[in-house]
Each structure stands twice: as C-alpha cells, then as structure tokens.
Amino acid sequence: MRKVSYQICLSGNSETINLFSQLAKVYPTFAKLAKRQKFRGIFSSPPYVGLIDYHEQHAYAYELFGLERQDEQEIGAMFKKQSKKAQQEYVQGIAKVLVHCQQFLAKDFDIFLVANDKYNLYPPIANLQIVHQYKRPVLNRTEKDKGAYSEIIFHLKEK
Numbered sequence: 488m489r490k491v492s493y494q495i496c497l498s499g500n501s502e503t504i505n506l507f508s509q510l511a512k513v514y515p516t517f518a519k520l521a522k523r524q525k526f527r528g529i530f531s532s533p534p535y536v537g538l539i540d541y542h543e544q545h546a547y548a549y550e551l552f553g554l555e556r557q558d559e560q561e562i563g564a565m566f567k568k569q570s571k572k573a574q575q576e577y578v579q580g581i582a583k584v585l586v587h588c589q590q591f592l593a594k595d596f597d598i599f600l601v602a603n604d605k606y607n608l609y610p611p612i613a614n615l616q617i618v619h620q621y622k623r624p625v626l627n628r629t630e631k632d633k634g635a636y637s638e639i640i641f642h643l644k645e646k
C-alpha cells in the first residue's frame with residue numbers, strides 16, 4: 488500500500504557522508520529526532536561493477552540541481568571495467584559504505600540492496616548476512632529490448 492511520505496535528498500559520498508549533520512543543515516528538527524531514534528534501515532540500488540557511467544547518465548541532474556560532479560568517487564566506475572582488481576575495489580567500496588552507514592542505523596536494522604550480482608560479489612560483505620533474496624522482474628527497462636530480465640533484492644541483517 489502506498490502511503491504519503493516525506494522525502495529528503497542529501498547528495499554526497501555514501502562512504503563518508505555524515506547523514507545527521509547533513510540532515511541538520513536542511514531540516515534541524517528532523518535531524519534531532521533522527522539522531523535520537525536513528526534510521527530503521529537502508530533501501531538502495533547500488534552501482535553495478537564497471538557497467539554504467541552514472542555521472543554521464545545523470546549529467547543533466549547535476550546541471551539542473553547545481554550539484555558538484557564527483558566522478559572519481561564513484562564505486563564500480565565504468566572506466567575501471569570489470570577486471571578482478573576492479574571487482575575487489577568494488578567489494579571494498581560497497582563494504583565501506585555498509586560499515587560506515589551502520590552508525591546511523593537503529594538496532595535490528597534492515598538493509599535491502601537491489602543487485603544484478605552476476606559476479607557473486609555480495610555474500611561476503613562486511614559484518615552482514617543475507618537473510619533473504621527476493622527476485623524482482625524488471626518490466627520497464629531503459630533498454631527497450633524484449634529480453635526477460637530480473638534483479639535480486641538482497642535483505643541483509645547484522646550477523
């Protein structure tokens with residue numbers, strides 16, 4: 488069921504961002520509440536490894552919103568391709584994000600990650616375990632081909 492919700496967009500590097508202090512800049516009262524209660528979880532669609540240049544894909548958004556480009560901080564950057572080294576760096580980057588962000592999460596948090604994990608990179612990540620995998624058919628693809636395509640949504644919790 489869809490509910491009315493309030494959304495805030497904070498732009499930054501998820502490996503290092505301080506969500507509470509960034510939130511305090513745009514919504515101080517909510518930031519106080521968030522700091523006290525912490526966030527219930529994360530739902531994210533992280534980058535694929537070496538597949539898409541996301542800064543180019545969203546170049547118009549950086550211009551429209553006046554956001555500074557941070558190409559070199561992109562995890563799984565396309566220019567690094569999909570070599571073994573690129574895959575290792577990708578896993579380190581995603582693990583760093585997941586470890587960093589846990590300080591903002593409440594006890595017994597839930598993390599959901601949408602992934603097309605063809606290199607099987609997710610299972611060993613950080614102090615987390617996959618408790619469930621949901622298969623999600625993708626019907627409206629940007630690439631308008633007719634090939635059936637589905638993604639996995641990993642449900643992760645603390646070990």
Ligand SMILES: C[S@@+](CC[C@H](N)C(=O)[O-])C[C@H]1O[C@@H](n2cnc3c(N)ncnc32)[C@H](O)[C@@H]1O
Pocket residue numbers: 499500501502531532533534535541542545560561562563
């Ligand atoms: C699969 S896309 C998902 C985008 C968005 N959730 C959507 O549905 O449009 C992955 C996104 O992660 C971003 N990203 C990559 N490295 C990042 C980092 N270190 N910190 C924050 N975002 C990053 C990419 O720029 C890209 O926008």
